Amino acid sequence: MAGRQLNVLFTLDHARTQWYHFTAIVIAGMGFFTDAYDLFCISLVTKLLGRIYYTDLSKPDPGTLPPNVAAAVNGVALCGTLAGQLFFGWLGDKLGRKSVYGFTLILMVLCSVASGLSFGNTPKGVISTLCFFRF
Template identity: 65%
Template sequence: MARDKQAAVLNALDVAKTQWYHFTAIIIAEMRFFTDSYDLFSISFITKLIGRIYYTKQGTAKPDTLPPNVSAAINSFTLCGTLAGKLYFGWMAW
């Protein structure tokens, strides 16, 4: 029964003329891709900044970096959060 309703909705979208809601769906999908990409690509710069801000010792000329275990934890939490968000919001959209 539920599959018949989903098939009817998808069929109605397939045969419908291109309208504003088609463009809205495309824009929403691209916004999701942009925010995911921005998050994943910017985390390397963010970890460098965190290292420079919080792990530099006073009086040294050269800025320090994050310890490898802290950097790995931040990167893994970012990937796990992205996966959890995709699963949760994908389920909500279904």
């Protein structure tokens, strides 16, 4: 099995550049972009969440998320990223990477939209649904 994988890598390294190579680069780049955007845009979102749901004018710094809430919102995505890489990587080996990549892409889009539409009557409810969909 290892010899066959090395043969595939050798063939890819020495193959003439074709349209397929550019398609693979764009697909991998878009996957990296969406994942990085999801992880790095949350710092702006946490500022907005603090202003909307946690404004307390009696405190010296009104409108910031409490430290435990900020840690949950930031940390849950990192935990979900690790769990997703392990689980969907394993699933991709079992079922085929192309079909699993399509499924994960659909899942990411649906959960991103659901994150933007997080629901709840209380700040705790909104943060809980946001954390669930970010995971």
